[in-house]
Amino acid sequence: MTHLPYIVAAYGLTLGVAAILSVNATLRLRQARRRLAAIEQPRTRQPS
Amino acid sequence: MGEDRNFLTVFIAGTGAPGTDGSTLNATQSLTARTGNLFHRYANPGRFLRMGAKLQPWLTWPALVLSLAGIVWGLFFSPADWQQGDSVRIMYVHVPTAWLASSGYMGLAVCSLLSLVWRHPLADLAAVEIGPVGASITAVCLATGSLWGKPMWGTWWVWDARLTSVLVLFFLYLGHIALIRAFDEPQRGYRAAAILGLAGAVDLPIIKFSVQWWNTLHQPDSITVTGAPTMSTSMLWPLGLTTLGFTLGFAAIVLARLRASVMESRVRTILAANRGRQSAAAAPQPDRATP
Amino acid sequence: MTRKSRRLWLVVACMIGLGSAAALTLNAFSSNIVFFMAPSQVHSKPPPADRTIRLGGMVVAGSVHQEKVKDAPVAIFDVTDGQAAVTVRYEGILPDLFREGQSVVAVGTVNPDGTFRASEVLAKHDETYMPKEVAEELRRSGKWDPRFGKAPDAASWNTMTAADAPKKPATQTP
Incomplete structure (x- = not known):
């Protein structure tokens, strides 16, 4: 009475969604940080 | 609304918390003022980014370690259930996602309250970021529930009170996601979505108590605040690990998205300011550039 | 202010306001939200023959008869809620979890x-x-028969693990 396909599907789905969310968040954070650094660097050197 | 604009400019300029409301007249006023100040201390984007960067590893790594440990334990080392056999292992991913679907919405409702009453700018950004994460988790909860229901109950789906109220929660998430992005002027979207977020919180007690108030195919909770858990400790441990791990993971993902969102809004503001300085007309900065 | x-x-x-409105609505529709009827409810208020209802309850121990009518499996069993029992006839394959003492929901007329x-x-x-091991141990020691109701309090079997359950069968007397 094992229902292996159901168990594998449930775990696969959970891990898949978790992976998508994490990778998406990481990439977005990295890109935002890079853009902000690129834009803030010259501004802070301005004498104003 | 001068007050709101004041908060926003403070948020964008990042020059500290807004001023207090002078004299205190009654208890509620002082309460709202005090709590408002407490929250607004973290509205400063620079301080939020510093604290967020410090907090992030403390969420991410424990989340990964605990989730993986719980999953391995649940899949390979926990015992099979006496009536469900190995299918009971679906519980170790289904229950944490169900808990997160509800508590994620609770977070959304708290953000909505902060947004409506205190006009907290960070709460609006947090609400934008919690929505998609919570909706994904709720979808996973429904899907794993289906995958558990088919072999055990003999059906993918039934319209009982528990399943239906969780489906309603999923649609509330989708509605919030759509509404908060539906307006050209972000502030109006935040306001409308916050009202939906608070109103939808009515569904949370319905989900929680549906299995007690009505006959449902879904079984009652095994772990309650008042009673002893009706579950063997050898199953309770992996379940506790995955629940804690997934919760930290949810927080870590939301925090990472929120940090990115604050950075993005800062980039937009700086770009808009640069454009404004360059243009000879020197027209006042449009509200649209605010987060 | x-x-x-x-x-x-x-x-x-x-x-x-919203909370009380929701509470009143749910209260008013309570009978429609209920997923199934209990046998005693069916007895006291029998629904019309053409109406499909869901009947929920426990399968009475010793009441299950399975036979084959023209290669189709037929199961006849009693469902009870402790006060009344209804005999159910079902043509088809029963779910894995079906057993005596199990709670079931039957859809039909x-x-x-x-x-x-x-x-x-x-x-x-x-x-x-x-x-599984704990359940078998409880059954063998006579502490609990799954055909007659719910398992005993978790605290009493929490300490029994798969490893030590088979080692002490004789000492476990009620």
Whole structure:
């Protein structure tokens, strides 16, 4: 009475969604940080 | 609304918390003022980014370690259930996602309250970021529930009170996601979505108590605040690990998205300011550039 | 009152209003939200023969008869809620979890003679999760028979693990 396909599907789905969310968040954070650094660097050197 | 604009400019300029409301007249006023100040201390984007960067590893790594440990334990080392056999292992991913679907919405409702009453700018950004994460988790909860229901109950789906109220929660998430992005002027979207977020919180007690108030195919909770858990400790441990791990993971993902969102809004503001300085007309900065 | 506290009270008032509206609505539709009827409800208020209802209860121990009619499996069993019992006839394959003492939900219609004709049978497992070994141990020691009701309190079998359960069968007497 094992229902292996159901168990594998449930775990696969959970891990898949978790992976998508994490990778998406990481990439977005990295890109935002890079853009902000690129834009803030010259501004802070301005004498104003 | 001068007050709101004041908060926003403070948020964008990042020059500290807004001023207090002078004299205190009654208890509620002082309460709202005090709590408002407490929250607004973290509205400063620079301080939020510093604290967020410090907090992030403390969420991410424990989340990964605990989730993986719980999953391995649940899949390979926990015992099979006496009536469900190995299918009971679906519980170790289904229950944490169900808990997160509800508590994620609770977070959304708290953000909505902060947004409506205190006009907290960070709460609006947090609400934008919690929505998609919570909706994904709720979808996973429904899907794993289906995958558990088919072999055990003999059906993918039934319209009982528990399943239906969780489906309603999923649609509330989708509605919030759509509404908060539906307006050209972000502030109006935040306001409308916050009202939906608070109103939808009515569904949370319905989900929680549906299995007690009505006959449902879904079984009652095994772990309650008042009673002893009706579950063997050898199953309770992996379940506790995955629940804690997934919760930290949810927080870590939301925090990472929120940090990115604050950075993005800062980039937009700086770009808009640069454009404004360059243009000879020197027209006042449009509200649209605010987060 | 500042604007902030006025907004706070407005939100609180709206939530109270919305909450009570939801509570009243759910209360009014309570009988429709209920997923299944108990056998005693079916007895006291028999639904019309053409109406499909869901009947929920426990399978009475010793009442299950399975036979084959023209290669199709037919199961006849009694479902009880402790006060009344209804005989159910179901043509089809029963779910894995079906057994004596198990809670089930049968979908179908009530015949004029009071028996129930099911088109679908769903197994409803309870909230007790217990390792197989512990369940077998409890059964062998006579502490619990799954055919007659719920498992004993978790605290009494929490200490029994898969490893030590088979080692002490004789000492476990009620």
